[in-house]
Amino acid sequence: MAKIIGNEALSEDIYIIIIEGKFSGEIGQFYMLRGWEEYPLLSRPLSIYDINDGNISFLYKVIGKGTKRLSELKEGDNINLQGPYGNGFPKVDGKVALVGGGIGIAPLLYTGKILEDKVDKLDIYLGFREEAILTDEYRKYSDELYLSIGSNITDQLDINKYDYIFTCGPEPMMKKIVDMKSDNNTKIYVSLEKHMACGIGACLVCSCETKKGMTRVCKDGPVYLGEEVFYE
Amino acid sequence: MSNTQVNFSSIEFKNPVITASGTFGFGREYNEIYDINALGGISTKGITLKRRRGNKGMRIWETPSGIMNSVGLENPGVDDFIRDELPFLKKLDTNMIVNIGGSTLEEYIEAVDRVSKQKVDMIELNISCPNVKEGGMAFGIKTKTARKIVKEIRQITNIPLIIKLSPNAEDIVAIARACEEEGADGISLINTFKGLAIDINNRKPIFDNIYAGLSGPAIKPIALRMVNEVYKEVSIPIMGMGGIMNWKDGIEFMMAGATCIQVGTANFINPHICIEIIKGIEDFMDRENIKSLEEIIGII
Ligand SMILES: Cc1cc2nc3c(=O)[nH]c(=O)nc-3n(C[C@H](O)[C@H](O)[C@H](O)COP(=O)(O)OP(=O)(O)OC[C@H]3O[C@@H](n4cnc5c(N)ncnc54)[C@H](O)[C@@H]3O)c2cc1C
Ligand SMILES: Cc1cc2nc3c(=O)[nH]c(=O)nc-3n(C[C@H](O)[C@H](O)[C@H](O)COP(=O)(O)O)c2cc1C
Ligand code: FES
Numbered sequence: 404m405a406k407i408i409g410n411e412a413l414s415e416d417i418y419i420i421i422i423e424g425k426f427s428g429e430i431g432q433f434y435m436l437r438g439w440e441e442y443p444l445l446s447r448p449l450s451i452y453d454i455n456d457g458n459i460s461f462l463y464k465v466i467g468k469g470t471k472r473l474s475e476l477k478e479g480d481n482i483n484l485q486g487p488y489g490n491g492f493p494k495v496d497g498k499v500a501l502v503g504g505g506i507g508i509a510p511l512l513y514t515g516k517i518l519e520d521k522v523d524k525l526d527i528y529l530g531f532r533e534e535a536i537l538t539d540e541y542r543k544y545s546d547e548l549y550l551s552i553g554s555n556i557t558d559q560l561d562i563n564k565y566d567y568i569f570t571c572g573p574e575p576m577m578k579k580i581v582d583m584k585s586d587n588n589t590k591i592y593v594s595l596e597k598h599m600a601c602g603i604g605a606c607l608v609c610s611c612e613t614k615k616g617m618t619r620v621c622k623d624g625p626v627y628l629g630e631e632v633f634y635e
Numbered sequence: 636m637s638n639t640q641v642n643f644s645s646i647e648f649k650n651p652v653i654t655a656s657g658t659f660g661f662g663r664e665y666n667e668i669y670d671i672n673a674l675g676g677i678s679t680k681g682i683t684l685k686r687r688r689g690n691k692g693m694r695i696w697e698t699p700s701g702i703m704n705s706v707g708l709e710n711p712g713v714d715d716f717i718r719d720e721l722p723f724l725k726k727l728d729t730n731m732i733v734n735i736g737g738s739t740l741e742e743y744i745e746a747v748d749r750v751s752k753q754k755v756d757m758i759e760l761n762i763s764c765p766n767v768k769e770g771g772m773a774f775g776i777k778t779k780t781a782r783k784i785v786k787e788i789r790q791i792t793n794i795p796l797i798i799k800l801s802p803n804a805e806d807i808v809a810i811a812r813a814c815e816e817e818g819a820d821g822i823s824l825i826n827t828f829k830g831l832a833i834d835i836n837n838r839k840p841i842f843d844n845i846y847a848g849l850s851g852p853a854i855k856p857i858a859l860r861m862v863n864e865v866y867k868e869v870s871i872p873i874m875g876m877g878g879i880m881n882w883k884d885g886i887e888f889m890m891a892g893a894t895c896i897q898v899g900t901a902n903f904i905n906p907h908i909c910i911e912i913i914k915g916i917e918d919f920m921d922r923e924n925i926k927s928l929e930e931i932i933g934i935i
Binding site: 437441442443444445446485598599600601602603604605606607608609610612617622 | 657658659660664665667668680688689693694695696697699700701702704706709851852880900902903904906
């Protein structure tokens with residue numbers, strides 16, 4: 404059990420929840436959250452948005468019952484979280500771009516924060532449908548911040564400028580990046596989503612077939628080398 | 636401290652709490668979270684003769700008080716299981732129950748035969764998986780087919796054998812009786828209920844396999860009733876399960892007739908739940924001055 408120290412709406416359906424405590428996590432990992440006792444039955448997976456000395460935060464979009472319940476929690480309420488889980492983005496050198504679409508921007512802030520002074524170049528690309536949020540936050544960790552609202556963020560991306568691309572967002576967006584031709588052997592890592600139950604690799608409800616065989620998104624993922632994934 | 640030990644047929648369990656097949660993998664992942672040697676036992680993910688990739692499409696769906704799953708027995712196959720997973724399980728100080736599934740009688744026989752050459756504590760024959768099209772559950776619906784498979788399997792293994800029954804059976808009491816008559820050492824029940832969920836916008840079932848298995852609190856009252864009905868009609872011991880979410884539910888199953896209890900879905904909600912259930916049972920025994928769990932098994 405941990406205490407909520409903030410739960411703020413950034414727009415109609417996007418929130419940041421801040422939870423007090425000493426938490427750890429690698430870039431691209433997630434936690435399983437439940438801000439209620441019994442129902443809904445399953446906990447909800449959310450990516451690490453940020454970790455500071457005395458707290459962890461998550462950026463989430465209200466989709467259904469669980470995230471709705473989360474959004475109704477108040478400062479001082481208790482919440483349960485398990486984690487950090489999953490196999491996140493690799494620690495790399497060189498020139499890196501982070502590309503997020505919609506709520507897929509969530510894992511990229513912490514990723515930027517950790518990578519910023521370890522890599523030669525870190526650019527962040529954020530694509531939004533209607534309004535841009537948190538741009539000042541992401542700008543802090545980027546050499547250059549690219550934004551798009553209502554158009555394809557991938558149009559601005561030249562993958563040949565980078566050694567690594569880390570992306571999270573709608574599958575078509577990630578696929579578009581993976582399909583781009585690289586003369587530079589750019590490595591692309593994508594973060595996938597599947598419905599989950601245990602979150603730790605024991606139940607196989609999140610299985611994902613890749614070119615390397617059956618994998619568990621919660622344990623072997625959520626981050627995969629883009630070329631290993633079969634897209635819909 | 637209370638003595639939570641129970642004897643299930645010829646086997647001693649240090650406590651009655653066992654993790655249910657398919658919800659606990661082969662124990663490795665939960666062992667990173669707590670020391671799984673504290674458990675009474677572990678029932679492994681269902682193993683089949685050959686590797687299975689499992690079902691395509693959505694595999695999990697939440698219902699108001701349960702979950703539906705359509706994993707479809709994804710597993711490495713019996714040989715890889717023996718090579719890669721069994722050594723880890725053997726080192727544990729808890730009872731290891733190998734859950735075996737299949738689509739044909741021949742497949743079951745071959746898989747059981749290979750497992751029987753190993754040192755395992757118990758085999759749980761899953762004749763009740765609703766998530767595999769060709770069969771599995773087919774053996775657990777009709778008493779006649781269930782009897783036949785138990786008879787054949789009993790002839791080829793000396794390892795303590797329990798049969799996992801389906802709530803979808805035509806007559807679960809009659810099947811349990813047939814298992815006893817054919818020499819099974821115990822019964823486990825219940826597996827998941829066959830259910831259906833529909834995506835109305837796409838006018839399609841949620842699951843590629845159409846039907847899926849319902850587990851969790853939603854099925855508890857029915858599971859409890861079935862355990863009780865079977866308890867009254869057979870003399871071999873029962874492992875009861877279906878929606879056990881806490882120690883109180885566990886005590887209910889024991890009072891209904893279960894010697895051991897299996898916990899499935901609850902592990903997803905709280906990974907530490909089995910430890911909490913064991914502790915809850917101990918505290919209950921202390922409070923109620925219960926010396927042995929035998930005192931409460933089947934008192935209803
Ligand atoms: C590894 C990972 C990281 C994620 N990180 C974030 C994040 O940082 N911010 C964010 O807003 N969302 C994130 N998501 C998606 C988020 O988990 C879902 O939006 C959320 O579970 C929806 O729950 P609900 O009760 O509101 O919706 P409902 O539709 O009512 O949920 C019903 C069931 O479906 C599951 N579900 C529904 N949509 C998804 C989905 N897209 N992915 C996985 N499970 C789903 C729920 O967990 C629940 O079990 C992440 C998903 C994964 C797998
Ligand atoms: C994700 C999942 C996978 C399962 N896989 C198996 C399996 O491989 N073999 C089996 O006999 N039962 C399997 N089951 C059924 C459980 O072992 C158990 O019988 C059922 O879930 C009811 O118990 P519960 O309500 O505590 O979960 C599975 C259940 C779930 C939820
Ligand atoms: S959610 Fe259980 S294996 Fe991934």
